[in-house]
Amino acid sequence: MNIVLFFLHWWRPALEIAILAVGIYSAFIFLRGTRGAPIVTGFLALLLALTLTTRLLDLQVLNALLNQFFAFLAVGVVVIFQPEIRRMLAEVGNLPLSNNAREQREKIEVVCETVDRFSPVRIGALIALEQGIQLADAVESGVVVDCEATPEMLETIFFPNNAIHDGGVIIKGDRILKAACIFPLTQRQDLHKSLGTRHRAAIGLTEETDAVVVVVSEETGQISYAHRGQLVRNVTVQELRAFLTEVLVRRPVTRNWLSWLRPSNRVNPNQSGA
Structure with a gap:
């Protein structure tokens, strides 16, 4: 009974963790070796350092600005890796038929x-x-x-x-x-x-x-x-x-x-x- 309750309670978080793990792994494989990888790696390292600093020092204004900035990060990744994304979509669409x-x-x-x-x-x-x-x-x-x-x-x-x-x-x-x-x-x-x-x-x-x-x-x-x-x-x-x-x-x-x-x-x- 406890196992059933545990499964019913935790299956959603487990699914979310699995999806995130696959997404992070996919992003790592996709970005590795590309010409924009060093740019994104350095940028993410800087962003992580700023985020930890603002949280530890409770810098509320900077923390709010960083949270808003994450919304633009996806657009930046698309712009930087536009050739790689286009190549990936072409490979996915290149059907065996x-x-x-x-x-x-x-x-x-x-x-x-x-x-x-x-x-x-x-x-x-x-x-x-x-x-x-x-x-x-x-x-x-x-x-x-x-x-x-x-x-x-x-x-x-x-x-x-x-x-x-x-x-x-x-x-x-x-x-x-x-x-x-x-x-x-x-x-x-x-x-x-x-x-x-x-x-x-x-x-x-x-x-x-x-x-x-x-x-x-x-x-x-x-x-x-x-x-x-x-x-x-x-x-x-x-x-x-x-x-x-x-x-x-x-x-x-x-x-x-x-x-x-x-x-x-x-x-x-x-x-x-x-």
Whole structure:
């Protein structure tokens, strides 16, 4: 009987605590590694210190102002993390029904074969693979190509003497939409100074969208990829193929509404192997 009464009395607080715990964990996973995380962390630390001080010293005016200020905190978080929130919503809305596994695998093979040709001869490349968010919203520049995505066409576009070899290429499905695109550069200050424009553009575009961007360095021929604002450098073609298959084929099929809460394996762009 006591157990029943205890359950009837405490189930609401227990539910509230569980919801708060999930919310705090979700926020931690979502904010970790983003470019606005240090700002929010420092701001919250300062706000917590001020709140404790006003409560301990009974500073009623400041305490009232701080309570009112919390109402504007949510708006500030939305503004600071607008790109990350848009990317998260796109991932949640990218339903399995819209995923064509065969088309995705063919696109993966086109990209892998292309970088396999480029890497030994050090032909630079910047290839963005569109997913849920339309890249036209983030990239207004570029030359409309609208042709089938093949290694030969990509080789033609990125050939050093070609007029449109500079900039990035956008691939949607099995077609090349645009070439010579100028992707937004990341504003992160913690990146190594040796990181080139292509790699910074790859990070920048994936900070604002859910795209996957593949890079071939013109200086070293090394292959890299960026996703969710994180760059992985100096990978093999086999490693690239495995990653693209995981993101474009397997993950959409198994994705559920809680998948974005899982911690992602983040790689420091400052690692050796520029």
